Amino acid sequence: MSRRLGWFLAGGLLVALLLAGVVSSFASGSPDGLDATARQGCTFDAEGRITGGTCMAQKEQDHQLDDSPLAGYGIRGLGDGALSTGLSGVLGVLVTFGIGAGLFRLARRRPDPKSSPRPADAPTEAEV
């Protein structure tokens, strides 16, 4: 990997870390479009439990991993605050980058040792 690409990746990762670690605390707390639609028609108590009505979310079940330490984009034990959300976001970005970059590296095309080094921009047979 060239040094220039390394700098670009580091910069991009820094932006992602800032978004997930800091900006995430300013995100809207309202249910998203899907969730809001699924809840439409039901009434809820303060805990978010359905108290009546008819809606798509009526038979919704809990997530199998609701007890995991990062469940719900927070760190268990740190509550719901900015620190908890931000730290879980930072961890998520790092884990996603690690898994993604690792798996994509495993799946990538190896340079053919027999042929001469290919210019990086040469078109491949898979042109779209």
Next chain:
Amino acid sequence: MDTVAMHIANGIVNGPVSAVFAAFAAAALAFCVWRARADLDDRLAPMAGLVAAFIFAVQMLNFQVLPGVSGHLLGGTLAVILVGPWVGALCVSTVLIVQCLLFADGGLTAIGLNITNMALLGTAAGYLLVAALLRILPKTPAGLGVTAFAASVVSVVIASQGFVAEYWLGGTTQLSLPAIAGTMAGVHTLIGIGEGLIAATTVMTVARVRPDLVYALRRFRKVPVAEPVPVGGGAA
């Protein structure tokens, strides 16, 4: 906190239909891996990791679209423009799998439904539109921005209708399908506009800093990217 659930939860679509979509998603992802290998080189592989991490980050940023309703980026179009359709679908899937397993967001039983809508349907729609639009729009950062915006809006609405289809096939409640389709399309048009703005800003930034890293500029056209393009060559 309400933002903890961003994707389809368990129990909204029944088990058999969820299982069929899980099998479909697994087969489709295997096909994507096979096709992605031709695209993945030493440069695209780390870039794809970054795109996945970036989509994870931006998905946390719910923005208000209506009173009491928010939306967040899905990321399909953004991924297609930066890393291509096959790797892009795998990027979005990686995010969804991490969110499901680590953050308990998007039901484990519903993972196939979520991957089908956001990683496959949304990405495919985004890809077709980007490929079509880049035939007529200039291959400049501005042209790429317009492409990203328009393709994002359509892609998000189509992904939302994927959910409607899944609910039609196996919804655990009996509610009016046209009403759900209408509500989902309406609210996701607004979300798509937000996604479009984020995607356009992102791809325009990358196109200015490192145009050679933008898959759509490298592969969706025949002219090499490094040269200032004189008009009147072979390009129609």
